[in-house]
Each structure stands twice: as structure tokens, then as C-alpha cells.
Amino acid sequence: xxxxxxxxxxxxxxxxxxxxxxxxxxxxxxxxxxxxxxxxxxxxxxxxxxxxxxxxxxxxxxxxxxxxxxxxxxxxxxxxxxxxxxxxxxxxxxxxxxxxxxxxxxxxxxxxxxxxxxxxxxxxxxxxxxxxxxxxxxxxxxxxxxxxxxxxxxxxxxxxxxxxxxxxxxxxxxxxxxxxxxxxxxxxxxxxxxxxxxxxxxx
Amino acid sequence: xxxxxxxxxxxxxxxxxxxxxxxxxxxxxxxxxxxxxxxxxxxxxxxxxxxxxxxxxxxxxxxxxxxxxxxxxxxxxxxxxxxxxxxxxxxxxxxxxxxxxxxxxxxxxxxxxxxxxxxxxxxxxxxxxxxxxxxxxxxxxxxxxxxxxxxxxxxxxxxxxxxxxxxxxxxxxxxxxxxxxxxxxxxxxxxxxxxxxxxxxxx
DNA sequence: CGATTATTGGAGCGGACACTCCAGCAATGC
DNA sequence: GCATTGCTGGAGTGTCCGCTCCAATAATCG
Numbered sequence: 001x002x003x004x005x006x007x008x009x010x011x012x013x014x015x016x017x018x019x020x021x022x023x024x025x026x027x028x029x030x031x032x033x034x035x036x037x038x039x040x041x042x043x044x045x046x047x048x049x050x051x052x053x054x055x056x057x058x059x060x061x062x063x064x065x066x067x068x069x070x071x072x073x074x075x076x077x078x079x080x081x082x083x084x085x086x087x088x089x090x091x092x093x094x095x096x097x098x099x100x101x102x103x104x105x106x107x108x109x110x111x112x113x114x115x116x117x118x119x120x121x122x123x124x125x126x127x128x129x130x131x132x133x134x135x136x137x138x139x140x141x142x143x144x145x146x147x148x149x150x151x152x153x154x155x156x157x158x159x160x161x162x163x164x165x166x167x168x169x170x171x172x173x174x175x176x177x178x179x180x181x182x183x184x185x186x187x188x189x190x191x192x193x194x195x196x197x198x199x200x201x202x203x
Numbered sequence: 204x205x206x207x208x209x210x211x212x213x214x215x216x217x218x219x220x221x222x223x224x225x226x227x228x229x230x231x232x233x234x235x236x237x238x239x240x241x242x243x244x245x246x247x248x249x250x251x252x253x254x255x256x257x258x259x260x261x262x263x264x265x266x267x268x269x270x271x272x273x274x275x276x277x278x279x280x281x282x283x284x285x286x287x288x289x290x291x292x293x294x295x296x297x298x299x300x301x302x303x304x305x306x307x308x309x310x311x312x313x314x315x316x317x318x319x320x321x322x323x324x325x326x327x328x329x330x331x332x333x334x335x336x337x338x339x340x341x342x343x344x345x346x347x348x349x350x351x352x353x354x355x356x357x358x359x360x361x362x363x364x365x366x367x368x369x370x371x372x373x374x375x376x377x378x379x380x381x382x383x384x385x386x387x388x389x390x391x392x393x394x395x396x397x398x399x400x401x402x403x404x405x406x
Numbered sequence: 407c408g409a410t411t412a413t414t415g416g417a418g419c420g421g422a423c424a425c426t427c428c429a430g431c432a433a434t435g436c
Numbered sequence: 437g438c439a440t441t442g443c444t445g446g447a448g449t450g451t452c453c454g455c456t457c458c459a460a461t462a463a464t465c466g
Contacts, residue, residue: 254443
């Protein structure tokens with residue numbers, strides 16, 4: 001009762017949480033959300049189910065937490081891009097940021113998971129939509145600036161243009177996750193051409 | 204024993220098979236493969252489980268049969284395109300063919316199913332790969348012809364070019380399945396621009 | 407140390423799901 | 437009409453999986 005309060009090291013807690021999340025991410029990427037069992041995640045993380053459900057209320061929470069990690073990062077990247085002076089350079093930096101995780105082979109399959117689950121879990125869909133919207137609105141603004149200064153001319157409105165650029169970056173993940181033999185750098189080179197030609201810009 | 208052989212109407216059998224397959228397709232599109240139960244399919248098709256498993260050995264067989272329907276169609280389309288005189292017109296016709304099903308809202312979600320299952324069911328992956336390869340090889344040949352006659356110049360080798368064009372058509376399905384509010388015709392218009400600019404062709 | 411409380415692994419529970427089984431039915435041939 | 441056989445629905449079955457529960461342990465305090 002009046003006893004000794006045991007204070008907990010919050011760093012260890014957070015680290016273990018992340019460790020489990022990383023394991024879950026690998027499992028989801030490999031087998032998809034529905035097909036991975038919580039036992040899979042436990043085995044991959046090297047913990048028991050008691051531990052897993054101590055840190056996360058249920059399997060769905062694992063997925064949500066995993067993509068909440070992205071949200072902050074994406075928003076920050078978007079903000080940084082908007083602060084840059086040269087809009088075209090900023091746009092390219094943002095695009096590069098979007099494909100930055102393309103080399104993380106262990107997590108490529110998560111694109112499929114997002115596509116599948118977003119159409120079935122409304123809350124998850126909202127999370128993903130929020131994350132993507134942050135990036136897209138920044139992208140839209142940059143496209144607008146570039147168009148006004150004449151270095152870009154897609155012939156479509158800025159919002160649609162931004163949205164398509166975003167989709168094209170997604171394609172790279174999709175292609176790489178579907179075909180292991182593709183060369184990452186070659187794919188990125190083609191992406192660059194596809195986007196720059198779509199935008200009708202010099203670089 | 205020596206009894207009366209009862210001959211069966213094969214048309215009815217085939218029709219019922221297709222009816223069940225269509226129902227399965229709608230279910231898979233809506234909820235994904237793993238999350239749809241065989242009971243879902245039965246309810247959607249209006250049959251009992253006895254009937255379902257009389258026509259298909261298991262749930263996986265439903266998925267396989269569903270995409271085997273596509274295989275013949277795609278191969279035929281590819282062949283027809285190769286037979287055309289004008290390679291550029293043929294290329295565009297083939298692209299149009301690839302996005303022909305884009306208006307079938309009930310089945311849009313199947314893209315996600317393919318992505319997810321192909322990475323986990325080797326036999327299914329092989330089926331999908333075969334189907335896509337047929338189209339891609341035709342697309343590759345058309346790109347080659349167009350490049351030789353100078354009406355196309357992507358700056359990348361024909362195979363990679365074809366593969367990316369194919370991916371871009373997939374994007375349309377993905378975008379429409381993820382956002383109901385998008386306008387189909389507007390999307391197709393952007394796709395046209397994206398592809399023609401990537402190919403650096405006149406039309 | 408000893409007291410207290412967070413953390414841990416794993417046994418096990420309840421429910422759901424893919425698939426089977428079978429008894430009645432419908433369709434065919436004579 | 438009758439015999440035969442395929443077709444059909446739904447009740448049932450074994451298995452698996454998400455999650456709970458708990459006893460044991462580890463960490464932190466005075």
C-alpha cells in the first residue's frame with residue numbers, strides 16, 4: 001500500500017517496444033497481416049505472448065503503432081521541404097525522401113499490407129491517409145511554386161500532379177517487393193525520368 | 204451397377220462454376236483473401252458449402268481459378284496487338300486493354316489481393332507472373348518496333364520500358380481502389396500523359 | 407536486505423474457420 | 437414411373453489462433 005514505488009526506466013520500455021514492432025514489421029512484410037500469427041511475432045521478437053500483449057493490446061495495435069512511427073517522420077520531412085528556398089530542389093529532395101526506405105528489403109512487403117488493410121480497417125485507413133496527406137500537401141505546394149516560376153508544367157492541376165508523383169514513388173516499392181532481381185539504383189533512375197518527364201521539367 | 208448412365212449438362216456446370224467464381228472475386232476484392240471466409244463466398248453466391256467444395260477443392264483453388272480466367276484473355280490480347288501493322292497504335296491499344304477492367308468497381312480490390320498472395324503462394328505467383336509476362340513480352344516487342352521507327356524513345360531498354368508501362372497501368376487500379384472519389388476518366392487521361400511523356404512519343 | 411511492483415514466458419481457453427459428411431433431392435435414361 | 441446417379445445444403449469436426457491468466461522472476465526502492 002504505502003509501499004515503495006518502483007520507478008521504471010522508460011528507455012528500456014521504449015526500446016523493447018521498438019524491438020517488438022520491428023519484428024512485427026518483418027513478419028507482416030513477409031506473410032501479410034492476416035496470415036502472420038501473434039505466435040510468429042513472438043518467435044521473431046524472441047518474447048512470449050505475455051510480453052507481446054503487455055506492450056500492445058492486440059494484433060491490430062501492432063500494425064497501427066508501426067505506421068504511427070512513420071507519421072511524424074513524414075510530416076517533418078514535408079515541413080523541411082517547404083522551408084527550402086529552391087522549390088524544384090525541394091521537390092526532388094521530397095521525392096528522394098519518399099523512396100528512402102526502398103533499400104530495406106525486410107520491410108518492402110509492407111506496401112501490400114497497407115493496400116490490403118487500409119481498405120478494411122477504417123481507423124488504419126485514416127492513419128495512412130493522414131500520413132500521405134501531409135506529404136501530398138507539401139508536394140502540391142511545391143508543384144505550385146515550381147509551376148509559377150515556370151520550371152515545371154505538367155498540364156494538370158497541382159493536387160493531381162502531386163498525387164500522381166506520390167503514386168509513382170509507391171510503384172518503386174511495389175516493383176521491388178514483387179521482383180527480387182530488380183536493381184534498386186536502376187529502378188530509381190527510371191523513376192527519376194518518369195517523374196521529370198511527367199512534370200516536364202529540365203532536371 | 205449396369206444402370207442408366209446419367210449424362211450431365213456441362214454448360215450448367217460451367218455456368219455455376221463461373222457464378223461462384225464471380226462471387227468469390229467480389230468477396231476477395233472487398234475483404235482480401237485471408238479475411239474472406241468460405242462462408243462469405245457461399246453467402247455471396249447463394250449456395251451451401253457442400254456445393255462450393257463440390258466445384259472447388261479448397262479456398263486457394265478459388266483464387267487460382269479466378270486468375271486463370273484472365274490468362275487466356277491477356278495472351279489473346281497480346282497476340283492481337285502484335286499482329287497490328289502500326290506499332291504505336293498497337294501499343295496504345297494494348298495499354299487500353301490493360302486498363303479495360305478499371306470500371307469494374309466490384310473487383311478493383313483484387314489488385315491488392317494479387318500483390319499480397321503472390322508473395323506467399325509460389326504457385327499463384329507463377330500463374331500471375333506467366334500472365335504478366337505474356338503481356339510484357341508483347342509490350343516489349345512493340346516498344347522495340349516503335350523505337351526502331353523513331354516514334355518512341357524512352358532512353359531505357361525495351362524490356363524495362365515495357366515493364367514500367369505495365370506498372371503504370373497497375374497504378375490506376377491501385378489509385379481507384381484506394382480512393383473511391385477519384386474520377387475514372389480523369390485518371391485515364393493522366394495515365395495517357397504519363398506514359399506518352401515517359402516514352403517521349405508524339406501521341 | 408526486504409518490500410513492492412513491473413515484467414516475463416507459456417499453458418490454456420473460447421471462438422472461428424476450412425473443410426467433410428451425409429441424407430434428401432432433382433435430373434436423366436429407359 | 438422407376439431406377440440410378442449427380443447435386444445440394446447444412447450440420448458437424450478437428451485445428452488453429454488471438455488473447456487471457458497466472459505463477460515466477462527481475463528491477464527498483466527504503
